[in-house]
Amino acid sequence: AQSVTQLGSHVSVSEGALVLLRCNYSSSVPPYLFWYVQYPNQGLQLLLKYTSAATLVKGINGFEAEFKKSETSFHLTKPSAHMSDAAEYFCAVTLDYKLSFGAGTTVTVRA
């Protein structure tokens, strides 16, 4: 079954610093990959998705992710962190009808 692994359950960055969240997938075929963000006591919001059209995917709020087949990775980055980026981030992959999520990475931003 397809799955994703998020490396690092917690990431702390300074405001203005690079945000890098790691996600690796296991799949025998090119997957559809997603990054979602969850703010406290809220549902999930889609940041971006990879559907094989382009390996570099740009999303909302300045985030982007690069699909690397050779590394089976789909890492999420943002060049300059903002205080509002503090949240939990989930990488997910679809198989048939369902989303399979990673365990999540909590991002804290230091002033």
Add this chain to the structure above:
Amino acid sequence: ETGVTQSPTHLIKTRGQQVTLRCSSQSGHNTVSWYQQALGQGPQFIFQYYREEENGRGNFPPRFSGLQFPNYSSELNVNALELDDSALYLCASSQNTGEASEAFFGQGTRLTVV
């Protein structure tokens, strides 16, 4: 265009009771999926409904059941509640069941079983 709405936002139930959670899908969406998110974990797929029929189910016992109505809104029912059922329950709607179809999530229902 209204988004996905869930009700109630919070509730507390006693072990052994039954609960019904409700979800209104986004306009134009015919597919609804339910997820359970335990504290500190990623969401886990419960089941999906497409045009009023169950279209797939995750590894949850039969006491988790659901319905989808003609207007594509949906209910999640849980019987014989257990303490481990305490979680955030998320509903997501999408335009179809395709793998690339974007899922739009509601804000969730926080269920506490005591």
